[in-house]
Amino acid sequence: MKSQISLAFQKCKKENRPALLTYTVAGDNSKKKSLEILKSISNHADILEIGFPHNAPTADGAQIQNSSYRALKNGFKLKDVFQIVKNYKKSKNAKPCILMGYYQMVYRYGERKFVKECRKVGVNGLIVVDLPWPDNKKFSKLCKKNSITFVQLLSPTTSKERMKKIIKDSHDLNYFISMLSTTGGKLKVSPKKILENYNKIKKINKSKNMVIGFGITNKTIGSFKKADGLVVGSALCKGISDSIKNRQNPVIKLNKMVKALRRKIV
Amino acid sequence: MKIKKGIPLIDQHDKNGFYGGKFGGNYVAETLKKPIDDLTKLFEKYRKDKNFIKERDDLYENYIGTPTRFIKLQNLTDHLGGAQIYAKMVSDCRGGAHKCYNAITHAMLCKRAKKKYICTDTGAGYNGKMFSMVAKKFGLGCKVFMGTRDIERQKPNCDAMKKNGAEIVPVNSGSKTLVDAVSECIRYWVSNCDKVHMGIGSLVGPNIFVKICGFSTAQISRELVVQLEEEFGEIPNKLKLINCVGGGSSAYGFWSEFIDHNKNQVELIGVEAGGPKNSKLHAAPLSKNSKIGILHGAAAYCVQNSDGQINETESISSGLDYPSVSPIHCFLKDSGRAKYVSATDEAALDAFKLVTELEEISPSLEPAHAFAEAIKIAPKLDDSNIIVVDSCGDSLKDKDIIKKHLGSYPR
Numbered sequence: 001m002k003s004q005i006s007l008a009f010q011k012c013k014k015e016n017r018p019a020l021l022t023y024t025v026a027g028d029n030s031k032k033k034s035l036e037i038l039k040s041i042s043n044h045a046d047i048l049e050i051g052f053p054h055n056a057p058t059a060d061g062a063q064i065q066n067s068s069y070r071a072l073k074n075g076f077k078l079k080d081v082f083q084i085v086k087n088y089k090k091s092k093n094a095k096p097c098i099l100m101g102y103y104q105m106v107y108r109y110g111e112r113k114f115v116k117e118c119r120k121v122g123v124n125g126l127i128v129v130d131l132p133w134p135d136n137k138k139f140s141k142l143c144k145k146n147s148i149t150f151v152q153l154l155s156p157t158t159s160k161e162r163m164k165k166i167i168k169d170s171h172d173l174n175y176f177i178s179m180l181s182t183t184g185g186k187l188k189v190s191p192k193k194i195l196e197n198y199n200k201i202k203k204i205n206k207s208k209n210m211v212i213g214f215g216i217t218n219k220t221i222g223s224f225k226k227a228d229g230l231v232v233g234s235a236l237c238k239g240i241s242d243s244i245k246n247r248q249n250p251v252i253k254l255n256k257m258v259k260a261l262r263r264k265i266v
Numbered sequence: 267m268k269i270k271k272g273i274p275l276i277d278q279h280d281k282n283g284f285y286g287g288k289f290g291g292n293y294v295a296e297t298l299k300k301p302i303d304d305l306t307k308l309f310e311k312y313r314k315d316k317n318f319i320k321e322r323d324d325l326y327e328n329y330i331g332t333p334t335r336f337i338k339l340q341n342l343t344d345h346l347g348g349a350q351i352y353a354k355m356v357s358d359c360r361g362g363a364h365k366c367y368n369a370i371t372h373a374m375l376c377k378r379a380k381k382k383y384i385c386t387d388t389g390a391g392y393n394g395k396m397f398s399m400v401a402k403k404f405g406l407g408c409k410v411f412m413g414t415r416d417i418e419r420q421k422p423n424c425d426a427m428k429k430n431g432a433e434i435v436p437v438n439s440g441s442k443t444l445v446d447a448v449s450e451c452i453r454y455w456v457s458n459c460d461k462v463h464m465g466i467g468s469l470v471g472p473n474i475f476v477k478i479c480g481f482s483t484a485q486i487s488r489e490l491v492v493q494l495e496e497e498f499g500e501i502p503n504k505l506k507l508i509n510c511v512g513g514g515s516s517a518y519g520f521w522s523e524f525i526d527h528n529k530n531q532v533e534l535i536g537v538e539a540g541g542p543k544n545s546k547l548h549a550a551p552l553s554k555n556s557k558i559g560i561l562h563g564a565a566a567y568c569v570q571n572s573d574g575q576i577n578e579t580e581s582i583s584s585g586l587d588y589p590s591v592s593p594i595h596c597f598l599k600d601s602g603r604a605k606y607v608s609a610t611d612e613a614a615l616d617a618f619k620l621v622t623e624l625e626e627i628s629p630s631l632e633p634a635h636a637f638a639e640a641i642k643i644a645p646k647l648d649d650s651n652i653i654v655v656d657s658c659g660d661s662l663k664d665k666d667i668i669k670k671h672l673g674s675y676p677r
Contacts (some may be wrong), residue, residue, distance in 0.1 A: 054574070056446075058562065069439070103293050104570075108573065129295055131293065132299050133296075135291065153295070157298075157300040162299070182453045182457055
């Protein structure tokens with residue numbers, strides 16, 4: 001049986017467009033608001049990545065750090081992310097959800113307990129930023145057993161040899177990091193070059209969906225229409241920061257932003 | 267959990283970089299896998315290269331000024347009336363602390379990797395100072411990441427870094443101390459690993475950084491073996507080696523040659539930062555039984571809350587103010603080879619006061635923690651016991667803090 005994630009990509013392909021993946025942090029800027037944001041952007045996004053915040057993130061840029069610190073300052077606990085997904089999944093237009101975070105949080109919670117909880121509340125995929133292949137082999141199997149897609153990350157520094165091995169062990173979705181950067185960096189490589197790299201990797205196994213992330217914003221997203229999917233994260237986190245600063249409602253702001261992103265790729 | 271004999275402890279990891287099956291590892295973003303692999307290959311190649319070692323030894327001897335002194339603290343010994351107390355004056359090193367050993371190895375590797383820039387983190391500012399000093403000597407651009415709280419409290423070392431032409435990058439996130447500086451330094455490396463070499467300032471981080479640091483600071487104990495034999499004709503029968511432990515770079519360097527000795531003969535005592543006496547905050551994951559956590563690429567005992575968030579720490583000494591600790595020290599603790607205790611801010615200050623009153627030395631607040639333990643146990647032991655304290659840093663950087671707490675700075 002195809003996973004919800006694969007089905008989402010299938011649908012986008014039929015519509016001849018890349019899938020739009022959003023990333024927001026659970027609990028930013030409050031538990032209630034982050035749930036409302038998810039529900040609201042569901043109308044325009046295809047898959048929702050939801051970050052579970054950690055206070056020593058080594059791969060996140062300033063925007064996602066701000067979101068994470070905001071959530072933690074408001075008393076976010078790991079169990080809240082499960083509650084948020086559970087409630088979100090009850091909404092009528094719920095999309096597949098991918099949780100994303102650092103291994104420390106999973107480790108402390110307990111790998112098995114974490115994956116079980118994910119399954120119970122309806123999480124469809126997992127990204128663990130600092131659990132690279134081959135160290136993630138055991139955990140990735142545990143995810144598969146529980147019908148959760150473990151998303152492998154690939155970067156411009158990943159050698160071809162290593163790519164092949166990672167893709168061989170991967171599930172139905174991989175994530176290509178567009179450039180050497182933490183999240184939210186300014187696009188320092190041309191979209192053409194990124195797509196070239198993307199296509200090279202895609203050739204290794206065409207049946208696996210692959211999304212591009214890092215540096216994707218309203219300005220750049222239009223250049224990547226040929227990818228299977230595109231992730232926008234830091235730009236949205238910044239949107240929340242801006243709306244707080246300007247005393248606007250982040251839910252409305254994010255809805256508008258994601259709607260605009262969607263328009264750029266159809 | 268057992269330590270093997272005849273193999274340096276830094277090399278006793280499995281193929282995934284774990285010591286004792288569970289400490290250490292390489293929890294990094296995919297982007298850093300290749301730079302770390304490259305650095306690992308480079309290090310493994312050059313650590314066996316005679317010319318590399320010769321160049322390093324030459325730098326240690328003529329640039330750092332090794333061997334550092336090994337001296338008896340006769341007045342302190344007489345005052346306490348128990349064990350004989352010695353100090354290994356690692357603070358004699360150029361720049362005033364042990365951090366120069368690691369900085370030199372990293373600069374040499376950076377050159378061989380054909381990179382022109384080097385970045386590092388710093389807490390007490392000594393690591394930043396040494397990297398800036400060595401970078402200047404090697405003609406490398408240097409960026410030092412430092413928490414804004416530490417920039418305030420360790421001004422003399424910041425001045426030195428600037429004088430050496432390094433850029434200090436202030437880190438304003440989280441607790442604004444070493445933990446955040448390391449995170450920011452790693453983030454910087456993620457974005458610039460193609461051009462920049464990263465050196466982590468202690469025995470922490472992904473496996474290769476633990477190894478390079480331990481390989482470098484091991485110089486301290488190589489000297490000590492010779493000096494002990496000169497003084498006593500042999501390694502004494504009741505020897506206690508006391509060292510402060512933040513990340514644990516100087517402690518490993520001070521102990522590495524002695525790990526194979528029976529623990530009844532050579533006792534290894536690590537002293538962590540217990541924080542202020544009346545505060546719940548501390549930076550002592552080993553002695554206060556913290557749980558294992560993943561921080562900065564490695565699994566180690568780590569001060570954290572039940573949800574896995576890293577807890578704030580507090581210590582009067584910036585160099586020890588770190589929530590986690592080296593996987594090597596976790597291994598030494600769980601195998602029973604080393605013992606870890608803590609000293610409070612107040613005990614460290616008292617120790618500083620007593621030592622500087624009685625002796626012509628001036629240890630920084632980090633080794634003052636080690637002296638506090640020595641002062642505590644020496645009177646309970648007879649004079650057949652030899653205590654050696656690693657005086658791994660000079661107090662000048664702590665001038666303002668000491669003045670504030672003791673009323674004056676005795677130098």
